Amino acid sequence: MSDTPPEGTPSAAAGPPGEDDGHTLAYGRSRHHPPPRGGPAEVGQPAEAAGQPPGGPGGRSRLRPPQRSVLERRFARLGWAFALPGLFVVLAVTLFPIVFSVAMSLSDVDVSAGGFSLSGFTTGHYGLLLGSERWRHALVFTVLYTIGTVVAELILGTLIALVLERLGGVGRSWMMALLLLPWAMITVVSAQLWAYMYNGVYGILTAASESVTGEPVQFLGTRFPAIISMAVADVWKTTPFVAIIVLAGLMMLPTDVTEAARVDGAGAWTAFWRVRLPLLRPALTIAVLFRILQAFGIFDLPFVLTGGGPGDATESLALLGWHVMFTNLDFGPGAAVAASTAALVLVGCLLFLRAFRSQVGEEEAGT
């Protein structure tokens, strides 16, 4: 993580020491008076932080074990003691199930009246996945669906955020409240509402499509319309989330940068595209990461809207896992689907972060 952009970037010499990676980086660099920053360990040692040479070395110095006073060590111990009960809860409700399902995916599972019994070690369940066309199909669908919806949400969300930013005042508060309605609604409920609208005979959208084209569109009954219809329901629900995050990013942007761009003769488009959007990247990253994590595990929409159909057109990995686990009661393979999905999304997110960082690094190196 510490091998990211700051090292060797020319602007770093002029800016503050590049200790941060990620979000605050872009903000910090663009400000005239950077706020004091640094991890908790450094808070008590402004002298050391200030004494660091700027740029690259700053990143390395973080790896040295910090010198702590007795008081600090005591505080640290106290902190652990306070956190311990909470950590146990996390261990019990988060880590244990994860570890257990990974263990399940790697052994022969018998579900019986006495509970689950795991025996032996096998990678057979994963082999089964790789050889299964149904799994590959679900994987391709999930990946494409994730990319498609996240891109759409990102574009729409950013546009909405820009409008909201301009709106200001009471209007903005009202609009935000309105916008958050779909996001606040439970997905199963909103999916049911969409199902009514898409209903092949009495759905309002079906009727609307009939009056426009003369032929009713079968939103859920045929392959591609079903995929698109599901994506629309998803975009409708989650775009507000992206908009709020991006709006928060926009509000934190310093106005002087835009002003400076204007003074230098940049038009509205250039100022947005070349100045504000790059500065917005941290906010966009957060939005995209959250959305990828959610979209990749999509379950409720296909469950309510299509049941994975027509055929297997909208069967996502999560839905497949549920089918294998709770309809077929094949717990080993089901756990393998779940664990591999989690692993894939984790890898996907890391790759995304990495690509994002290196891109930022390159651009900053080039400026």
Add this chain to the structure above:
Amino acid sequence: MSIRRAAALCAVPVLLAAAACGSGVGSATVDPRDVGPASGAITWYAINFGPEGLPQKLIDAFEKKHPEISVTYQAAPNNTDTMRATLTTEISGGSGSIDVFNGDLIWPAQFGRSELAMPLDEHLPDDFWDRYPEQRSELTEYRGDHVAAPLYADAGFLYYRKDLLEKHDLPVPRTWEELAKTARTIQDAGDAKYGYVGQWANYEGLSVNWTEMTAAAGGRSVSDDHESCTMETQENRRVLDFMRGMLDDEVAPSAITSFQEPQSLQTFVEGDAVFHRNWAHGFGESNNPEISAVAGKVGIAPLPTFEGEDHPGPSAMGGWNLMVNPHSESVGAVLTFIKWMTGDEAQRMLAENAVLPTVSDVLNDKELQRDDPVLAAAAEVPMVARPALFPRYAQVSYGMFTNINGSLAGTTPPGAALRAACDDIERALEGNAL
């Protein structure tokens, strides 16, 4: 395990008590295992069935007869798959909070394999099963042991618009071909938007519709010994082509590929379809003026067959069984409950409330049949069972409905769909999870 041991420890006093009460279970060849006293409180977990409040009515009648047992009804989510998931989690987690539950007719083999339901043969007399038609009793077996006791039955019927057939002076169709033609005539006259609606969505219901239609044409999806897939036959191809033909001719609405029971019923009760395939409840609901625009105009008939085959076409067996949670600590009381629920009094209550009974005597009761045309029809129609005696039936069914639905939606040509279905089904038959 610990429950068995505990049960064994309690054995002596309870056996003595049972002998003293004289409430033995009759002519079992194996001595009934000790099951605890036939008293106390039990919980019954079931999807609501019949008219509002029927489960509670049954409980009230039961408690009147057996005041020493109190039953709590716990409503299950109104979706078979969700209910199965809940039960699996609860029972495999060792919970005994549910004592007895309603289980779908297609569950016994799967639940038997996973030990999610208690085998009943050692607790119930051998002649217990004589009360059911043989086919229904067989469907509750896993490896020669009954793991469920049929509670209520269901069957598919053809509902039709009496008024429209009369208007056009057409008879109730006896074959699917005739049905399509009749429907087309009435549609062309502008009297109905659609000809036929059934359940062709991507779910278990399509396997039911498919099983009925292929059985009428003389086809089947899996061989009797569960060894091989028999999807790719001329008979099945004929059925699939016919179904696609109904869509092409717009006898069936193109939306039918997303229809489950509620959607097809809605289309029918709105007066938009001439013919409708549904379960037994379809009759009462489409003749209920509160929810139906065609109340009083709906007739019931056995399902059609295909030209050149025996009439009528068979109905798929549906319905729900009572199953016992292996962790239940009140098995004695549960067994009493099961015996009463599958006995004459409860089964009659079901029949009087438009729920089909499973017990032969009540099903064939002429007096009851006179009052209820559905019951009369149910006693007459031949039945076909889905290949559910096989623990991996859920997967077999997925192979059927997904590929048939894909073909009906126009994604895959019929030949390729049947082949793909066989690929899926054979993987299940070979015991592969995916």
